[in-house]
Structures are given as C-alpha cells and as structure tokens.
Amino acid sequence: MGDDATERSTERNLDGTTTEYFDVPKAEETYRELVRALFEDHWDAIDFGPCLQGAVFELRFASKPRVGYLDGYFTIGPDEPGAWHFHLCVGAHKGTKARPTPPELARWRQCARAAFYRDLDASGRPRSWGLRLWNGRNEQMMTVFFPNPWLNAERTKPVKEPDWSRLALWMDLRARFAGVPPEPAPVDDARRPQMCG
Template identity: 45%
Template sequence: MVEECVRTLSGRLGTDQLRVAASTLHLGTASRLWSIALACAAFTGRVPDLGPDRLWWRVPSSGPLDLWLPDLGEVDREPRPALHHTVVLRNLVPWADAVRRAYGVSPHTLRGNAASALIGAHRVLLARAPHPLVPVVPLVRALLDSPPLAGAGAHRATPAGPLAFQRRSCCLYYRVPGAGTCGDCVLDLKEKITLMTTPEPTVVETPGGGTQHVWPLPVDEATLLDLVTTVFTDHWQHIHFGPIIEGAAWEVGAPGAPTAITMNDGYATVDFGAWHFHLCIGEHTASGPDLGRIRRCSRAELYRSIGSDGAPVSWGARLFNGRDEQMMTVLLPNPFLTDRQELLDTPDFTRLAAWDALRDRFLDLAPDPLDRTGKGFRHSG
C-alpha cells in the first residue's frame, strides 16, 4: 500500500526523490485524518473510531487519498485521549514506521508532519466555525504537548484564536520542482537556497596541524536521539566510539546491537546488556538549570579528516556539551580499515555506506566523489 501510494504521488509531483514523495504522502494522510477526527470532536464532543482495521483507503486518479468508513463507530473516551488514540497511536505511528522503514524519512520529520497537519486542520476549522461546541485550541495544545508530537515545534496563542506554530523540521516539499516552503517551515528562503546550492562544509585546522571538513547538526533532542538511534541500531557492527581528546582516544566496539535505547530526564541511554552509556541530549532538570545547561549537548557535527594529499582519510560524528567539552566521537566505517581496524591492501569504498546514509539523512546531501579519492590510510602523530 505505501509503496504504491508513494510511486503514484512521485509521478504526480514530478520528482524522482521517493523520500520527498513519502514525506508528502505522510503529511497529506495526517491532514485527512486530523480533519475528520478533530471536526467530529469539536462539533459533537465525540470521536469516530478510525482504526486501520475499519478504515478503507483508495488511491484516486487525482487528489488526496480517498477514505471510507463502512460503518460509524465511536472511541469511548474523552475527546483528547480519543483523538490521541485513534489518530496518533492507531494510524500515524504505524504509518510513520512504514514510511521510515521503506524510504528512510527521519522520525523528526514525520513527527513534524503530524503536528503540522494538526495545526492546519484546526486553523481551517476555526476559520469556518470560530465557536464550536468543544473549544479547539486547548484540545490541539494538549495534543501537541503529548508524545510523540511533543517537541515537534513551538506553538503560542494568538489574538485571532488559532495557535501560531513553527515546526522544528522540514517536510522536504520544497524539493518538488516549482514548490516553495510551507508557512510553518523551519527553513526560511535563505536557508532553503543554502541547502540546495551550497553544501560546502566549514574547513577547520586542528591543533595538531590537520584539516577537517565539518557540517553542523541541529541539537534538539529529537534530532540527536534520531542520530544516536540510527548510528547504534543500523551501524553498530562497523563503528568505534568514545571520547577522543588531546592525550586520550577511546575507540570502543559495540558488543552487539543495543538491547534498548531510552530517554529519561534529557539523557539517552544506549544499553548493550552487559554495559551501557548515557548522553545528555535533551532538557535535564534534576540537577538544576545551571548544570542542566552544562551537561546538555550544545554542539553536534558530522566531520571528515583530510590527508596531506587533500583526500579524506576518516569520517565520523561528534557531540559536545555546554562547556564545549567533547562527549563522544563516533568513528564511522573506514574504506582503508577493516572492522578490526586493520589496514586494507586496497580501499573498499562500500564501507562509506554509513557516512553516505548519515549525510543523506541529516544533511540532505548526496554522496561526495571527494570521499572516494583517497589512496590509503596512515595514523598521524
């Protein structure tokens, strides 16, 4: 079902970027579901049961997906938990999982899509019926403040009534030929042009005399959790990680796939069973605001180190805390080294798959031919 819909929408949009079509499909589906459920809740105080075992879908020859509910059922709860149950948990969460698995769309983007669709639905509703039976703004605010939508964007009340909203991710629609950015997009026009035309990194000279190319990453909790989850779930077999500072370098290999990756009070815990580690990537309150600011990741980046011949020789990701102290470096698979960090006789550039995947996922950048120009690897002093 998902693949058929994405292929159809891709053709209509005139783009061969299936990830863009998949995100657009998810956003449109979320809008349809929120519009139906929110209007029923606002005008009747009752929420229809839109469970996927009851709701029928059809791809029409044009326009959005057709929805059909053969018989009307009701979620036996108050409006807010009913909406959360039937729209978010029963529909949008599994839709997001399917889209992510098939097309690699970031969970951060998908959460933003769900929240943005809710905002759009409530604005249209209030424009046509400013005084429904059930107040809409408190309902929408409560949904936006509940997981998994919490943190997807910033919202505030306005004198006109509907909530103002600024999402913290981009739905990728601006990549469709002739398209612009959405009203609540995280990208302004300047940022959009920068992303599309100037993918150049910052060039940094290291204290040891080396050169690195650095791409900064957002440091909101959702993006960093996505980064940690992607690295340790998808690439654990091939990475080494730990703090790398002047005078010490920890290059630890994972003993296996994580048994769990969880969040608590701003800390992500990556648990391997026999041992685990913690990273503060979100708002930490237990230690007070001052320590919370110090402990939280304030800088994150993808980087590559450049050899004396101008070709990259190593690739990785790094996180830094509020004092700009390094929290962790992840050394990504290297085409000049085996997983046991033994030198290869000839480069194996297929080992750049993890680097290419992270560039695509977090920077929207295609593979760079420069990454495949190196001849070999040497440890530098």
C-alpha cells in the first residue's frame, strides 16, 4: 500500500522528548483497510483511545469486536447488544436525504491524516510505538498503541530486558501502509528509556 514518497516528520515536545511520524498516504480506501486490519485482524494486540495532554485512554477489547461501516463511518465495539462502541469517520460522509451533511462539516469530521509514530525519550531512546489519526481540522481522533518491547506481554508492567520481537506488528503495518521498511532492533542499547514524560 505504501510508497517510497512517505512523508516523515519529527516533532520536539515540551518535555524534551521527540516524536517521529511516518505518514500513511492519504486515501480513503487505504484508511479503511488500515482500520480493518487493526480492529478485525489485530484487535487483541492493540490498545487505543484518545491521547491528549491531560487525558489518555488505553482501551482494549476482550474479544473480537464487531466492525461496521456506513456513510464514511466505522462503528466498532463489543459484539453484544447495548454495549459501548465508538464511531470513526475515515470516508466520504454525506448524511441522509432529509439531513445532508454540509461539505465543510464532512471535511472536518473525516480523517485527513494517519501516521505511525515512535516516541523517543529525552536521551533519544525509543519508548513507545503507535499510530495516530487526525481529522480535517488537525484535531486528534485516536491513538493506537502497539505492543511495546519495554512492557510485559499483557502490556501491564515494565520489564527489565526488552523483547524487540514485540515491534513486529508495528513494523509490518508501517511497511504495508506507510512504505517504511522494517528496521533492525537496537542491539547495543538495553538501557531502559524514561517511559512517561
């Protein structure tokens, strides 16, 4: 899906950390395929939710979620009646005949950017891997957290020695959707990064 023209950017954060971004080429079909890959194929390996300064949601499914798509929106949630769910707009959104969505509002709601990211601590050591989605006004819609070499398999506790194989999913999906080839694991740096800023 990805190509060699993948946009890469670096953002310096106020706490001295750095975030590297690897953009997914903007295309509705690509975004739909990416969301389906995450929530239909890899739902048990990810945590997800809004990640804003002052509020981080780390949600996960206990069983395979139900994934539906209508009028540009995914509806994703547990496969049980009346359960919580969320809506995520990644495609063209028109509304109904009786209540059409104004084009400006449709552009605002729709995902306008998706990028894989890697967070580095103030010393430049990688500490977190994920994917972020932004809407047409550059407001963050969702962050997806991938398995982390510095956390146990259950993603609940830090480990002393990193398990770099936990980056396989992030590397595979980043290669598939952003066109960035997998990188070798850091061999000489088993120093634990500062995990939270």
